[in-house]
Amino acid sequence: MKDIIDAATKDALSVFGGRATEEFQRRLAQGRLCSTRCRACHAVAFPPREFCPDCHGREVEWIELPKEATLYAFTQQQRGLRFLAPDVIGLVEVQGVGHFLSRIDAPFESLAIGMRLAVGFLQIAPGIWVHQYRPARGVPDGPHDP
């Protein structure tokens, strides 16, 4: 497999874990970007958590996130911290979730604030997947499973 990440990131992944992370990875491998929603206050956390960061409730359920997002801000790193440079990073806005950072799979010069993005998936090491976004071209919003 072609290296997409640097050696330090590979090392960090070996100690990255937890039940929520394992379930998140399992769903990413199926092409589904999911996270957890609190059963008590209905807040959606991203990344997924085993508890609610808002009310500290322990009852959370998995939901599939919308397949589209809006690009809120973006930048490019000439020296990649996680991925090989140049690494384009965006702050994306996802309906019902809020804002979070994501890899953007498009040239920096092609991006504009407010553009619609579609989620995609990238295997960065054997069994390790990440979500990423690229400019949307009429991608329909998929079903959300509770």
Ligand SMILES: [Zn+2]
């Ligand atoms: Zn809550």
